[in-house]
Amino acid sequence: MxxxxxxxxxxxxxxxxxxxxxxxxxxxxxxxxxxxxxxxxxxxxxxxxxxxxxxxxxxxxxxxxxxxxxxxxxxxxxxxxxxxxxxxxxxxxxxxxxxTKVFTNFKWGTANPITIRDSELGPVRLRAFGNYSFRVNNPSKLLQELVSTDGLFQTDEISDHLRNMIMTSFASWVGEDQTPLFDLASHYRSLGEQVRQAIQRDFAQVGIELTQLLIENISLPPEVEKALDKRTSIGLLGNMQEYTQYQTAQAIEKSAQKPGTSNAGMELGMGMAIANQMMNGMQYQSSPQQQLPVTPPPPSQGKWYIYQNNQQLGPFSINQLSQQGLTPQTQVWKAGMNTWKAASEIPELTFLFPVAPPPPPSMEKQWYMYLNGERIGPLNQEQLSQQGLTRDTHVWTNGMEGWKKASEVTELASLLNSTPPPPPQLV
Structure with a gap:
């Protein structure tokens, strides 16, 4: 060499x-x-x-x-x-x-709430956040568009730009989507994939491939979440009138157990409140039309509204009515109806209520009696006598509109006649 x-x-x-x-x-x-x-x-x-x-x-x-x-x-x-x-x-x-490796676990989230129109809740503001992954799939494009003469180009120089692109596209997509807000949680994976595919074209313009987009949570404002929690609690408690009466009775009982702290005026006021609640409940049961809203809700094509627990709820599709605890007595309304009606009066809703088969001919009628502040039953006629049936005892069985005194029921006449009258008063 x-x-x-x-x-x-x-x-x-x-x-x-x-x-x-x-x-x-x-x-x-x-x-x-x-x-x-x-x-x-x-x-x-x-x-x-x-x-x-x-x-x-x-x-x-x-x-x-x-x-x-x-x-x-x-x-x-x-x-x-x-x-x-x-x-x-x-x-x-x-x-x-x-x-060209995959860069993972980058965060994205809404800086400000996104306002959308939900089919059930109406206009609502929501926030969303999650994470995403990306990689370089076109180095030449990335060099021309973003790197230029930068000798050391790192993820923190591009992550903000990618996050803004995600949020812009996500806001546009979720505003056009018609998935009810209550159903979004069960579709996070599929929704993330749909948004990723929709955003991919924007990422390709800078030589980046969005490999994964995960939605961790979509949340409502705190005040809306509290209102929904109250609505759920009411549904779990059932009859709010009975629950209020029970709570009031418990408070009176506790007050009576503390003689030194009793307040006669307060107890009287609470007793009157209970009486008013009971009267209101009886009036509502006898004439529910009086408690309904005077003005029907605004029409929504093909949507139903229901009135439960002194609240107007809706709009709902016909398939969502059963999920709201619809009964034959529930008052309903939709566009085209003149007034509120019981669900059992609407022919197109009858399929929601299963028809109970009639009792066998040999089946013995079941009775209930109200004795000493307690409802007792079911009982047959023989057991009614054993329980101390009198002419003034209130009874009820299937087919009766309400409780009646035993003396007013023809079927029980034989039982009452077999009962000896009270002894005469001694002078």
Whole structure:
């Protein structure tokens, strides 16, 4: 080997990038005056792509592998100037390495609430948050659009931009979607995939692929959540009138157990309140039309409204009525009806109420009696006598509109006649 051959071998380069960080997207390989020697070895490892830039233009893109750089391998860099020593001259080029692995666990969320119109709740404001993952799928596009001459391009330089793109597209998508708000939680995975596909075109414009978009939560304002919690609590308690009466009676009982702290005026007021509640309940049961709203709700095509626990609820589809605890006595209304009616009076709702088969002919009628403040039953007629049935005892059985005194029920006349009258008073 001659002197010049030995001297020329000193210019052989090894061009590679070993990344010890987990947040670097692009790195520019540093060389003095960007001179890369002829015959240099380029090593591109798995999960990397190398982009050559010559005189401000992208010359070539190298996938994982080892390459020897020469004019044959880089035909686009063809005009090379001779070096004054006579060796193969170096060429000036910049090498950008791109990390093509998947960058995970980046957060996204709504900076401000999104206002949408829900089919059940009407206009509501909601917030959403989750995380996303991305990777570089077009290094040349990313270099032109965002990296430019940045020698060290990291995830924090692009994460805000990607998050804003996600939020803009998510807000537009969720505003057009017709999924009821109460059903969104069961569709988080499918919704995230739909939004990801819708956003992908925007990401591709900067050379990025959105590999995953997860929705962790979609929430309502605190005041709306509290109102929904109250509505759920009312549904769990059932009859609010009976619950209020029970709570009031418990309070009176506790007050009576503390003689030194009793307040006659307060107890009287509470007793009157109970009486008023009982009267209101009886009036509502006898004439529910008086408690209904005077003005029907605004029409909603094909939607139903119901009136329960002194509240107007809706609109609901016909399939959602059963989920709201619809009974044959529930008052309902929809566009086209003149007034509220019981659900059992609406022919198109009759299929929601299963028809109970009539009792067998041989089945003995079951009776109930109200004795000493307690409801006792079911009982047959013989058991009624054993329980101390009198003419003034209130009884009830299937087919009766309400409780009646035993003396008013023809079927019980034989039982009452067999009971001897009370002894005469001694003078």
């Amino acid at each position: 001659g002197f010049f051959d030995k001297f020329s071998s000193q210019f052989i380069d090894i061009i590679e990038w070993l990344d010890s960080s987990d947040n670097t997207i692009s790195y520019r390989f540093e060389r003095h005056k960007n001179e890369i020697k002829m015959g240099a070895k380029l090593t591109v490892r798995p999960g990397q792509v190398a982009v050559f830039v010559n005189e401000g233009k992208i010359a070539d893109v190298f996938s994982p592998g080892m390459y020897e750089l020469s004019t044959q391998n880089l035909p686009i860099i063809s005009t090379l100037k001779g070096w004054k020593y006579g060796f193969n001259s170096p060429f000036k080029a910049e090498v950008y390495f791109f990390n």
